[in-house]
Amino acid sequence: MTEALMFSIVIFVLAIFLGVELISKVPPLLHTPLMSGSNAISGITLVGSLIAAGEGHGGLSVYLGTIAVIFATINVVGGFLVTDRMLGMFKKDKKTESKTGTP
Amino acid sequence: MNVPATFAYLVASVFFILGLKFLGSPRTARRGNLFGAIGMLLAIIVTLTDQKIIDTTYIIVGLVIGSAAGIIIARTVQMTAMPQMVALLNGLGGGASTLVAYAEYIRMPESPIDVLISIVLSVLIGAVTFTGSLIAWAKLQGVMRGAPILYPYQKQLNGLAVGVMLLLGILFALDPGQWYLLLLVLLLALALGVMTVIPIGGADMPVVISLLNSYSGLAGATTGFVLSNNVLIISGALVGASGLILTSIMCKAMNRSLANVLFAGVGSEIGPANAETVQRTVIRYTxxxxxxxxxxxxxxxxxxxxxxxxxxxxxxxxxxxxxxxxxxxxxxxxxxxxxxxxxxxxxxxxxxxxxxxxxxxxxxxxxxxxxxxxxxxxxxxxxxxxxxxxxxxxxxxxxxxxxxxxxxxxxxxxxxxxxxxxxxxxxxxxxxxxxxxxxxxxxxxxxxxxxxxxx
The missing domain is CATH 3.40.50.1220 (TPP-binding domain)
Incomplete structure (x- = not known):
């Protein structure tokens, strides 16, 4: 096993634990935006897609890469935009003096 | 190692982590999402300046088509249709991972064995995510019947498919000249995605979408191993963990185990299980x-x-x-x-x-x-x-x-x-x-x- 691979595995495991810590604190209220937002982040595969599509050797790998760029871009752009649209709808009750009874 | 690029990817990762942290409160959530987008933009720009990229024609075509489609979908989708939208986006992310890994093999068939193993895993997880998500989308969208479609020996068949894929994957990693082995893994994985989701009923979809969310993250992380790119590994792992937590929360809220959701085909019978109960009347009020x-x-x-x-x-x-x-x-x-x-x-x-x-x-x-x-x-x-x-x-x-x-x-x-x-x-x-x-x-x-x- 190469040193670089070992290092990558270390990062992977630590990032999973970090993810668990971060996500456990998100209230159910925000689970849908969390999901679409994290979904957009998983579109990071776009980075790999760009390299595959841009290598300039032509042929199958570039075509596959281009399709990957389209897929991943929809994932990223659609994901972040729809999350923003959703989060824009969440508003706090302004009439704090009203008798809504929230503690 | 390209030091500036590595450093920029690290900054992008920090933005993703902060973004997820800010998504934890309704007051800061919008900022969190913006942080995620900034991290992504940074990662894209750094990648585009990479020396490996020679020709940007196809990249631009892909980015333009993808952005246009993404903007249209995000603007027009109904809030009731969010589950199928997320399923679709999950699927596209998984599909992209598969394509990138496959393209990497075509480009460099003689990669070291650890890269080949990562390619197999990336193709496998990405393809399952892709077809599984498309089926989930079709069920939620009403293109397909929401009721579970059951078939005999479901568990055994799926288990067998996983076993065969792993075997083929190992053979492939040992002898990457046998290109058809990877193609077989791809086809089996595409079939497995369909086979695992069709037996799941419409009301169990929250669990399935959460699980597919996790898969799409893992697919991204394995692609990171293929390309030895840490920003992919980190964000993939974060999303993988997020999906797993949501899956477990959903299972707990329904008091079902994950295995029960995946294999039991709940909701397949029409009508109540205890049909012999005495007919009782309720009082109708106006x-x-x-x-x-x-x-x-x-x-x-x-x-x-x-x-x-x-x-x-x-x-x-x-x-x-x-x-x-x-x-x-x-x-x-x-x-x-x-x-x-x-x-x-x-x-x-x-x-x-x-x-x-x-x-x-x-x-x-x-x-x-x-x-x-x-x-x-x-x-x-x-x-x-x-x-x-x-x-x-x-x-x-x-x-x-x-x-x-x-x-x-x-x-x-x-x-x-x-x-x-x-x-x-x-x-x-x-x-x-x-x-x-x-x-x-x-x-x-x-x-x-x-x-x-x-x-």
Missing amino acids: PEDAATMLESAQSVIIIPGYGLAVAQAQHVLHELANFLIQRGTQVRYAIHPVAGRMPGHMNVLLAEANVPYDLLLEMDQINDDFQNTDVALVIGANDVVNPAARSKKDSPLYGMPILNVDQARSAIVLKRSLNPGFAGEDNELFYEKKTMMVFGDAKATLTNLVQLVKQ
């Missing part, structure tokens, strides 16, 4: 009765179920709640974790109808308050308020956490018909003396109630 009851109440808790969203009655409900609040009634909403078709879905649907989020309370926050509440108003919900989950040991619902509607002083249930819920279990609550059943379309009934309360 909207006028319900209005009188609501007007005299000091405190009301509203329990919205998916039936509310199906009837598109969120806005009318909000109107009714506002009239009650103006009269001085305390009004709050109790949200069960599985209300809706994905985690947190009901909150988004109510937020869209301008319900302030501080009135939306989680089950644990509000369950003890039902006993001091005059009226619990249940709209289009059934299983999540069924007391059988607490008492009836042989019920499929037994053990599932429910909202304590039966402890409220009285209950009003708006429902289309007396049909049992998804679990096929008769609901004792509907026959209780303190329960007022009002049948009909939720939107029509609520509109009627608004008129009556207004007077």
Whole structure:
């Protein structure tokens, strides 16, 4: 096993634990935006897609890469935009003096 | 190692981590999403300046088509359709991972064995995510029947498929010249995605979407191993963990194990499991009765179920709640974790109808308050308020956490018909003396109630 691979595995495991810590604190209220937002982040595969599509050797790998760029871009752009649209709808009750009874 | 690029990817990763952290509170969530987008933009720019990129023609074509489609989808999608949108995006992310890994093999067939193993895993996980998500999308969108499609030896077949794929993958990694081995893994993985999702019923989709969310993250992380790119590994791992947590939360809220959701085919039988139960009658009340009851109440808790969203009655409900609040009634909403078709879905649907989020309370926050509440108003919900989950040991619902509607002083249930819920279990609550059943379309009934309360 190469040193670089070992290092990558270390990062992977630590990032999973970090993810668990971060996500456990998100209230159910925000689970849908969390999901679409994290979904957009998983579109990071776009980075790999760009390299595959841009290598300039032509042929199958570039075509596959281009399709990957389209897929991943929809994932990223659609994901972040729809999350923003959703989060824009969440508003706090302004009439704090009203008798809504929230503690 | 390209030091500036590595450093920039690290900064992008930090943005993703902060973004997820800020998504944890409604006040900062929008900023969190923006942080995620900034991290992504940074990663893209750094990649485009990479020396490996020679020709940007195809990149630009891909980015333009993808952005246009992404913008259109994000702008036009209905909030009720969010689950299928997320399923679709999951699938595209998984598909991209598969394509990148496959392209990498075509480009460099003689890679070291650890890269080849990563390629196999990336192709496999990505392809399962891709077809699995497309099936989930088709079921939620109504393109396909939502009911489970069962086939014999389901577990065994899927297990066999996984075993064969791993075997083929190992053979491939040992001898990457055998290109057809990777192609077979790809085809089997595409088939496995279909086979694992078709037996799952529509109402179990929150679990499936969460799980596919996790897969799409893992697919991204394995692609990171293929390209030795840490930003992919980190963000993939974060998303993988996020999906897993949501999956486990959903399973707990339905009191089912993941295996039960994936393999049991719940919801395949039409009609209740215990059809021999004695026919009992409920008293039908009119909207006028319900209005009188609501007007005299000091405190009301509203329990919205998916039936509310199906009837598109969120806005009318909000109107009714506002009239009650103006009269001085305390009004709050109790949200069960599985209300809706994905985690947190009901909150988004109510937020869209301008319900302030501080009135939306989680089950644990509000369950003890039902006993001091005059009226619990249940709209289009059934299983999540069924007391059988607490008492009836042989019920499929037994053990599932429910909202304590039966402890409220009285209950009003708006429902289309007396049909049992998804679990096929008769609901004792509907026959209780303190329960007022009002049948009909939720939107029509609520509109009627608004008129009556207004007077």
